[in-house]
Every structure is written in C-alpha cells, then in structure tokens.
Amino acid sequence: MVNYPNMKKNINTTFHKPEQKHYTAHRGMSLEEDISLSNEYYLSASLAVIYKKPTPVQIVKVDYPKREAAKIVEAYYKTPSTTDYNGIYKGRYIDFEAKETKVKTFPFANISKHQIDHLQRIIDHGGIAFVIIAFTSLNEVYLIDASYIIYDYYHASRKSMTYEKIKSLGHIIPQGYQPRLDYLKVIDEVYIKEDK
C-alpha cells in the first residue's frame, strides 16, 4: 500500500481538541455541552445572558478562495488569559471556569495562574466568580466560590483540592432535563440571597 503523504492528516481529522473530553455517563454529554445547553435555556427564558468565550486562536495564514468563505489554513491554540464563561445575571457580573476531573480530586494543574489571577480580579471588582467542577466518576457537579480555589492554589501544600473539601466548601448543582445544570439556582442561594 502506498503511504500517501496526506494520510497522517486524514487520521488526525478524527481527533478532537484534547480539552473537549467527555465527562460522564450522564447522557454522553461533556460538561461544556451541558453548560452551553443550560446557558441557551437561561437565555431563551430571559433569566441570564451568559456565554462561553470562543477558544482563543492565533491566526497565521488565511486563504481567500474566489466565491468561497475565507479559509484559515494555519492557526494555533493560544493559552486563555481569562476564564471560559462570563455574562450577567440579575444585574450582577458573572465569571467562571468549568473543569472535569476523573479522579476524586481537583488538580490545580487544570487551571492556569492567569485564570486564578483573573478570578481574583473579578472578586476585587465586585463580580461573582466561581469554578464549576464535575467529578465524572461520581456524576456530581459542584459550584465552588473562586476565593477557596485561589486561597489553596497559593497557600495549600498539596497541589490539588480534594473531593471532600470541594463538597464541604462548594454547593452541588442540581441536574435535570432543562436546564441540565441549574447553576443559577446555586447562585441565587449563595450570592444573591446574602445581598438582601
């Protein structure tokens, strides 16, 4: 069989972006998909306006074929300097990162120093900042205020946060049909109620 030079490319097309792994037996959806569907529901119900930011990409080369859309032919993933999600809910600025973990611990290697510092800035400016962590083996998803993650990131001797600690400091997010992950309910209880 001829080893076509473009064979490698074809094989690679079946790959996905490494970070987009599936997180659970939960209907075969990834955490990212569940949050996106929840955000679409919140938007359509006029409850909140929260979007995932596009993946940052460094575009190097673009072709402009005649009568066709501009085609990006060389680009690279960039390290995000902020979190993946932000928006507005009940007049409050919302900002969060969402992460899956297969093990019963949340390794800080999953979150960048840039993102930690960004979350701290959001708190300093009066926003609501948190991290959503999905434990895929348990099918449990938690919302934990960013301040706890930031503190342990800089002060704890271990480079991770245990499931027990997240369960104790965070709040489990109710899962359902619509929205799939009702994290606004947790925001109401944790952040909005205390303001009143």
Next chain:
Amino acid sequence: MVNYPNMKKNINTTFHKPEQKHYTAHRGMSLEEDISLSNEYYLSASLAVIYKKPTPVQIVKVDYPKREAAKIVEAYYKTPSTTDYNGIYKGRYIDFEAKETKVKTFPFANISKHQIDHLQRIIDHGGIAFVIIAFTSLNEVYLIDASYIIYDYYHASRKSMTYEKIKSLGHIIPQGYQPRLDYLKVIDEVYIKEDK
C-alpha cells in the same frame, strides 16, 4: 520566473482579516488596538477588567505534529452572536461593540441583528451597553448608549445614523497617551454618576 504552486498562498499571507482595517491617522493604530491598549492600562491600574472576546472560529481540521504544538489547518470565521467586548467596572457589567466608519454616518450594516438583540438583553438585565464609533476621517471617537442604536435600527427609516445624531446623543471619548481612549471617564459621567 517559475510560477511556484504555493505563490498564491504567499500572497495571501500579506492580507489581513477584512474587518481589521486601520481607522485613523491617529498614530496609525486601529480602533481595536487603541481599545486593547486602553483595556490593558485599565487592567494594570486595577480600574476595570474588560477584554475583547477572541474571534469566533469554526475549527474543522487539526494536525498534531510530533514534538510541536497542535496546528489548525482548516478553520473558518464564524458570525459573532454577541459583541466584541465585555467585562466589569465598579461592580457593573459592561458590554459593547466597537466600529469604525470612514464616512460621516454609521451604517447599520456594520452591526448584526444578533448584536443588536444581545445589547438589548444586556440593558434588560441591568448591564451597561453601548457602542463605540470611530469616525476615521474626523479622528473623533464616540460612545453612544446602545438604546439609541437599537431604537433607530428597528424604527428609523434610514439604515444608518448620522454623525450629527451620534454627536448629539453620544459622548466624545477623550484621546490621550494612556489610556489612548478613556472611555471609562465617559462611563463615569453617563452611567455611574446618575446612579448616585
């Protein structure tokens, strides 16, 4: 001279994305660059946390060369469903779009219905929503509350807003060395002051 088959590609590398045109004699910077530098200054001075969202791109094919970063080899620009900029200032959610125009009018063709509807939602949820419009031939940049743009977009007979109307309803943004475009100063005057 041999007409190399990759010549076309090389020519195309010198092109820029169509929307990233330069806006002014103002130091040869584009509006986008001026806003980005202003945002960097605001961030470093702990005044606000406002970022431009990455350009949304539909990634079709990625190569994973050994010992090198993943290389995106086929991707296309997507139509943004939201605005380019958002963030937090003095606890308030900030959301805006920035546009340049060479003529003494702002054509609504420069802004999509999706973006108009997004700005309306931000207002409905208690955020601060506006459009920054640079008149490149005049070297003047205005901040105008999104409600005026939205109203004319849906109700005015003409499919544009004149310079005179923007000057009358909007507020000129002071230009300087740092920040280059001090739009927070306008926000203070227009949105924050009236809250007190």
